[in-house]
Amino acid sequence: MAFVLPRAAVVPSLPLKARLTPLAFQLQARSRNVSARRTIISSAASPATEPEPERLHKPQPSRRKPLSAEQKKYLDKALRVNQAGELAATLIYTAQMPPINKAYPHLRPLMKHMYDQEAGHFKKFNELLAKHRIRPTAMYPLWQAAATFLGWSTAAMGREAAMACTEAVETEIGEHYNGQVRELLTWMTDMENRGEEVGEELRLLIEDIRRIRDEELEHLDHAVQNDAKEANPYELLTGVIRTGCRGAIWVSEKV
């Protein structure tokens, strides 16, 4: 008599694939650590869903507790990247304006308006870096050359390409600022929950970055309204520019 035990009844006491090899375990642990510790975050979430604490709009008493070392490191990296981003934006517009204004004079006021706003942002971040003694990125001359080349080449490809370049850069920068604003607002809510004062410095910083983020998204809207999506190698162009921006952000954080 053959007595066959049904498979389901056999419950192994040990998991069949018991353990990872030591190397596999280490790699898994390292990848988990890296994703948890990424300092600059991007957020594609809409600004409309951001928290809006009332403390943000009222002058604050000065802090009793200093910022932690991680918070200072975050601010150091964030402001350095922001300054590099605004440098690139001003140079892109400076390079784009002559050919675009010559071929499409009706775009002159728009280009000037966007350039003036970027110049204002750049000045703001320069002041912040000097005030808080933050080192600017060492890739400064490289970003100067790259941004000028990017502006000039997209303007040479035409109006739609220039607008697509603006759209790609502003999308990346908008997401980047979104992430920063969310991070800083999280700090603010944590401080409120712990009963600490937020301090004027942090409050003004959050307000400034929010205002700058709003203006960048406004530029994004202008670019799309001006036929950015009509650019001929649209996917390739925007893909390359967005990847370049992400790479530049990553490098400027470190160097």
Added chain:
Amino acid sequence: MALRNVLRTPASIRPLLLQPPRVLYHSYEHDIPPPYRDAESAILSSAIAHVPALGFTQETLTLGAKDAGYLDISTNLFPKGAFELVKYHLVTQRLALKDRIQFPGEQTGVGRKVRSLVLERLRANADADVVRRWQEALALMSLAENIPASLRELSALSDEIWFLAGDVSVDTSWYTKRASLSGIYAATEVYQTTDQSTDFRDTELFLDRRLEDLRVVGGAVGNTLQWVGFQGGALVNLMRSKGVRI
């Protein structure tokens, strides 16, 4: 950090072996935390007082520890030995610079302020009476294991001097200014160790010559780059005026 040093340090002060991180984002709502904790600060400040007599040596550290009321073995808190004493002098003098000299009016230019700050820092060496022992300190700083820390202190001093002089540039010149000032300061400090004139007047003249060199060379490089930029822009504009669509 060698296990040996950890085990040799008395248990009560072992936590002090952890180094505090560098200051990155300078906040105006708080004073910067003191660079040395109480025990370290007590030992090193008493040791510094003996440097003019005994030089930068392990013996000075031990004497300082005894004066501050700690056991001799507490010098294991300083694994790099006499170099820690040198570093203490560098750090405390750098942080004291803003209290030693202020610029009330807005008249003096950045260049003159940099000169005054460098001279004040050199005068601090003289006031602490370490100038005739400073060659020992330089020798310690140039040991391979100490070079990174020494260079970090030199660049921190250079950054501090430019900040106190009111420099607000945050482009590539941030790096070139600090690098050149580090070189000038290091050279002047070495010169000061051999200077026998009254009130270190020769050192002042040496510094003036170095700053003049920097002005001339820096100006020449800047002007050349500007000229090249103008030529490039002019070429592009010329081609555009001829109808080339670039």
